[in-house]
Amino acid sequence: MRNTDQSSGLFWLVVGIGIAISSLKYGFGTLHEPGPGFITFFAGAILIILSFALFLSSFKNREDRSNLQSLWAGLDPGKVLYVIVLLVTYTLLLKPIGFLISTFFLLSLLFRIKGTYRLKTVFFMSLLVTIGSYIIFEIWLKAQLPKGVLGF
Amino acid sequence: MDIFHHIFFGLGVALQPVNLLFCFTGVLIGTLVGVLPGLGPVAAISLLLPATFRASPVASIIMLSGIYYGAMYGGSTTSILVNIPGEAASVVTCFDGYQMARKGRAGPALGIAAFASFIAGTLAVVGLAFMAPPLAAMALKFGPPEYFSLMVLGLTVLTFLAGGSMLKSLMMACFGVVIGNVGLDLITARPRFTFGLDILLDGVGLVPVVMGLFGISEVLLNVEEKLSQREILKTKFKGLLPNLQDWKESIWPILRGSGLGFFLGILPGGGAVISSFVSYGMEKKLSKHPEEFGKGAIAGVAGPEAANNSATAGAFIPLLTLGLPSNAVMAILLGALMIYNMPPGPRLITSHPNLFWGVISSMYIGNLMLLVLNLPLIGVWVKILKVPYPVLFPLILLFCLIGAYSLNNNPAEIGLMLLFGVLGYLMKKLKYDGAPLVLAMVLGPLMDNSLRQSLLMSGGSGTIFFTRPICLVILGVVALILLLPVLPLISRLRKTVEKTEEN
Numbered sequence: 001m002r003n004t005d006q007s008s009g010l011f012w013l014v015v016g017i018g019i020a021i022s023s024l025k026y027g028f029g030t031l032h033e034p035g036p037g038f039i040t041f042f043a044g045a046i047l048i049i050l051s052f053a054l055f056l057s058s059f060k061n062r063e064d065r066s067n068l069q070s071l072w073a074g075l076d077p078g079k080v081l082y083v084i085v086l087l088v089t090y091t092l093l094l095k096p097i098g099f100l101i102s103t104f105f106l107l108s109l110l111f112r113i114k115g116t117y118r119l120k121t122v123f124f125m126s127l128l129v130t131i132g133s134y135i136i137f138e139i140w141l142k143a144q145l146p147k148g149v150l151g152f
Numbered sequence: 153m154d155i156f157h158h159i160f161f162g163l164g165v166a167l168q169p170v171n172l173l174f175c176f177t178g179v180l181i182g183t184l185v186g187v188l189p190g191l192g193p194v195a196a197i198s199l200l201l202p203a204t205f206r207a208s209p210v211a212s213i214i215m216l217s218g219i220y221y222g223a224m225y226g227g228s229t230t231s232i233l234v235n236i237p238g239e240a241a242s243v244v245t246c247f248d249g250y251q252m253a254r255k256g257r258a259g260p261a262l263g264i265a266a267f268a269s270f271i272a273g274t275l276a277v278v279g280l281a282f283m284a285p286p287l288a289a290m291a292l293k294f295g296p297p298e299y300f301s302l303m304v305l306g307l308t309v310l311t312f313l314a315g316g317s318m319l320k321s322l323m324m325a326c327f328g329v330v331i332g333n334v335g336l337d338l339i340t341a342r343p344r345f346t347f348g349l350d351i352l353l354d355g356v357g358l359v360p361v362v363m364g365l366f367g368i369s370e371v372l373l374n375v376e377e378k379l380s381q382r383e384i385l386k387t388k389f390k391g392l393l394p395n396l397q398d399w400k401e402s403i404w405p406i407l408r409g410s411g412l413g414f415f416l417g418i419l420p421g422g423g424a425v426i427s428s429f430v431s432y433g434m435e436k437k438l439s440k441h442p443e444e445f446g447k448g449a450i451a452g453v454a455g456p457e458a459a460n461n462s463a464t465a466g467a468f469i470p471l472l473t474l475g476l477p478s479n480a481v482m483a484i485l486l487g488a489l490m491i492y493n494m495p496p497g498p499r500l501i502t503s504h505p506n507l508f509w510g511v512i513s514s515m516y517i518g519n520l521m522l523l524v525l526n527l528p529l530i531g532v533w534v535k536i537l538k539v540p541y542p543v544l545f546p547l548i549l550l551f552c553l554i555g556a557y558s559l560n561n562n563p564a565e566i567g568l569m570l571l572f573g574v575l576g577y578l579m580k581k582l583k584y585d586g587a588p589l590v591l592a593m594v595l596g597p598l599m600d601n602s603l604r605q606s607l608l609m610s611g612g613s614g615t616i617f618f619t620r621p622i623c624l625v626i627l628g629v630v631a632l633i634l635l636l637p638v639l640p641l642i643s644r645l646r647k648t649v650e651k652t653e654e655n
Contacts, residue, residue, distance in 0.1 A: 008582045012323055019330050019345075026337075026344050032612035036337035036344055039600040040330050047326040054319050071581045075376040083375055083549075084574065087368075090553065091566045107546050113375065115542030125543065133550060141203050143558040 004066050009055030016051055019044030079113055086110065098148020099138070104130045159281055162509030166517050171211050175514045178215035179522050182222020186242075187230055187533045191548050193223035194480045194590075195367035198359045199555040201488055209492035210507050214514040216488060220481050221273060221464045221515065224424060225522045228265040228457055229533050232258060241424035241460040244432045248445060248452030255448050263392040264402050264450055265457045266526040272410040272458035273519035276465030279414050281512055284501065288473040291498035296605035297616050299474075301626040303595045303602070306476055308630045309419055311588050321588045324579075328589040331356050332596020339604070351564040358487045360556050360569035361593060362480065365586040367552045368573025371545050373580060392527050394450070402454035405435045409458030416459070417466025419478065424463040431459035465515060471496055472508060476595070480587045483594040 020041055029035025090106045107126035111117060117125070137143040165171060185196040197216050204212035227242030232249035245265065252261040294302070311321035334345040335355030346352040394402065409431040416427040435455040436445045445452050470478045475497035477483040489496045494504050501508045526533075556569040576586055610616035617623045 004582055008584070012327075015327070022345065026342060027340070030612065031607055031614070034604045034607055036340050036342050039596075039603055040333050040344065043326040043329040043333075047323055047330075050319055050323045050326065054317075054323070057319070072376070074378075076378070077376055079375045080372045080577070083372060084570065087549070087553070087570055088567075091563050091570065094557070094563050094566070103550065107550065110546035110549065111542065113542070114545070115540070117542075129547065129550065133554065137554050137558065141558075142206075143203075143554065144561050145554070145557070146561075146563075 003058055004068060004071065005054055005058035007068055009051045009058060012047060012051035013055065016044050016047035020048060083110070083113065094148075095146045096148060098150050099145035100130060100134060100150055100152075101148065103133065155281060155285075158285075158505070158509050159513060161505065162281075162511075162513030163517075165210060165506050165510030166214065166514035170208070171214050171510065171514060172517070174207065174211040174215040175218050175518050176521055178218020179222035179225075179518045179525065181215075182219040182224075183226035183229075183522065183525060183533065184536065185219060186223035186226020186228075187536055188539075188544065191370070192240075192366055193220050194484065195363055195370075195552070196223070197481060197484050198362040199367070199551055201359055201484065202555060202558050204488070205491070209489070209494055210510045212488060212492070213485065213507065213511050214518075216485060217468075217511055217515060218518045221461060221518065222522060224460050224464055225266065225269050225526055226533070227460075228269070228453075229262065229526075229530065230537060232261045232265065232453075233534060234537060241428050241463075242457075243425070244428045244456040245453055247432065248447070248449050251446065251448035252450065252453065257448065259392045260394040260398050260450065261453055262530055263527065264394045264398060264454050266392075266523055267394070268402065268406045268409065268454045268458040269461040270519050270523045271406050272413060272462040273465060273522075274516060275407075275410045276414045276417075276462035277512060277516045277519070279462075280465050280468055280515075281509075284469055284473050284508075284512075287469065288498040288501050291474050294474075294498075294622070295620075296602040296609065297620055298622050298626070299476075300599060300602040300606055301617060301623045301630075302474065302476060303599050305626050305630050306470070306478065307588065307592055307595065308633050310479075310591055312633050312636065317583065320584045324584055324586070325588040325592040328592025329596040329599065331361070331589070332593040333600055338597070338601065349564075351562065351568070355597075356568065356593070357559060357565060358484060358590070358594065359559055360565050361572045362484060362590055363552045363556060364569040364572025364574075365576035365579070365590065366480070367548065368569060369576030369580055369586075371548055372573065372577040374541065374545060392530065398450050401450050405431070405451040405455035406458040408434065408438075409455040410462045413459030413462035414466040417463030417478075418469050424460040424467075424479075427459040427463040428456035431455040468511075472500055473498060475500075475598075477591060480590040483591050486594055 021044075023037030023041035023044055026037035026040070027035030028037050028041055086106060086109055090102055093102050104126050107129055108122055111122045111125055115122075134145070138145050166175065181196060181200070182193065185191050185193055197219050200216070200219070204215060207215075224241055227237060228245045228249065231237045231242040231245035232253050235246050235250040237243045237246055249261045249265065252258065307325045311318050311325055330345065332355075334352055336343055336353055343353060409427075412431055412434065413424070413427040416430065417424065432445075432452060432455060435451045436442050439445065439449070439451060441449070467478050467482055470476045471482045471486060475486070475495060477486045486496060489500075494500065494507060552569065553566055556565045557563060559565045579586060606616055607614070617627060
């Protein structure tokens with residue numbers, strides 16, 4: 001791909017086609033009696049036209065030589081991936097092992113991502129925030145956070 | 153006068169101890185959110201929305217509104233002291249505010265920002281009280297075709313005003329309409345785009361989407377940055393009160409900014425952001441010393457700060473009178489009002505006067521609280537600014553996680569939020585604006601409904617949109633806006649022709 005607009009234009013083109021085809025399946029209806037897929041079909045169709053226009057116009061912009069890799073130049077995308085994996089794992093484990101344990105471990109790992117704190121400090125901060133948030137959300141706001149293995 | 157009777161009634165509601173407490177909490181959180189870069193009012197309001205469900209609707213809306221205009225106040229503090237705008241609407245304040253701080257005038261800069269915000273907020277609230285009722289009365293005459301046209305206008309203006317490519321913003325608006333229509337179709341009860349997932353049957357929740365697009369994505373962007381130390385100016389804040397000369401230079405910019413912000417705020421799309429930029433440009437043009445702008449001109453702080461505050465009040469007009477949100481924050485408030493079974497629209501003023509006048513009056517009280525909060529507490533906000541990001545971002549993530557989970561006590565909501573977080577992260581990288589998506593998502597089901605009703609009314613003829621005068625005018629404006637980006641081309645062509653003729 002020559003530049004980022006071409007890549008994203010193609011992506012949205014595929015999304016638009018998917019939306020338009022699915023909408024037809026849900027039922028376009030008639031103008032007298034529009035069906036469930038009526039408005040989403042038009043949204044999909046317009047998305048197809050616009051993304052195609054973006055794709056074409058990106059060829060005109062010859063100065064823009066930014067490709068997808070250049071978006072992460074000088075940055076640390078590994079950390080982003082690591083945070084996402086942590087958050088997904090947290091989501092999956094939240095119910096089975098409960099709020100207190102999973103949050104403590106999540107925070108311990110998150111505090112270390114950008115900070116250069118000692119392990120002791122990290123554990124102390126994590127414990128403090130976990131208990132603090134438990135008091136605010138579970139006890140005061142009655143948010144019914146998952147109890148998990150601890151039972152509270 | 154009837155209007156004063158209503159305002160006094162509203163003050164009675166807003167001054168109830170519970171509502172005062174919620175108003176105070178709202179402006180306090182708002183200022184905090186404004187001070188802290190990386191968590192905007194949109195994410196903060198959606199985060200706190202589930203927590204307000206147990207309070208009365210009036211108290212909740214008072215608090216959520218407080219966060220919105222409070223953030224505009226707080227945003228200026230970081231702009232002036234650190235040269236980092238806490239809010240998009242405070243970007244302009246950096247230009248002259250930071251320069252003033254470097255010259256040792258951080259105090260008057262912060263002071264005039266707070267006073268300008270207060271004066272503008274107050275004037276705008278009065279404007280809101282006067283303008284909303286007649287507009288609502290007019291809106292009662294609107295039918296489904298007019299509403300549909302208005303929504304199309306809203307989305308078009310938003311994509312036009314939103315930063316970056318209009319093409320990309322329009323694409324996001326289309327995608328937003330589809331996201332808004334996920335779930336059971338209201339008329340046929342058939343599921344749309346649910347992919348067999350139960351969680352999607354009720355539709356995609358606004359809160360996980362907004363927290364993902366505006367909260368999680370921002371954290372992800374910051375996590376990959378190499379650490380940069382924020383430099384806070386070590387100025388002592390002696391004399392926050394601007395002197396007489398400062399006032400002389402600021403009073404007209406404040407008044408002009410207030411009017412400008414209010415009217416631009418009514419228009420859909422980033423009212424506060426746009427109005428602050430327009431105000432800065434206008435003041436520079438009107439100034440006797442335009443060369444001082446960018447080097448610490450107090451008018452360059454006063455005007456934009458007034459404009460972004462009155463724009464927040466202006467933004468309430470389309471929501472409270474027509475039921476149409478003009479930006480992402482208003483879209484969340486619309487969602488909140490729907491949850492409380494108080495659909496905003498022309499009948500809101502008469503059916504729930506305590507909500508309408510109570511919220512308006514609370515904004516006035518809130519502005520007073522902000523003035524008290526901001527001037528003596530500057531030192532506290534500066535201390536908060538010093539919280540290092542490695543400590544801050546896990547907290548932001550935790551609040552988002554708890555906020556999403558507590559919506560339905562379902563981890564799937566967190567999954568949805570993370571999905572939109574990653575989408576938002578990529579969108580920001582590729583320069584797609586999230587605001588049109590959120591607004592279109594809220595308007596999506598309303599548009600679907602009004603379009604289908606309009607077609608049923610006309611017996612399947614699309615001409616209904618062109619035969620009703622109000623529709624015709626609105627859609628005419630839409631066409632004009634869509635053609636506007638092409639206009640500079642026309643003007644350039646004209647110039648070339650003129651030059652050739654001269655030669």
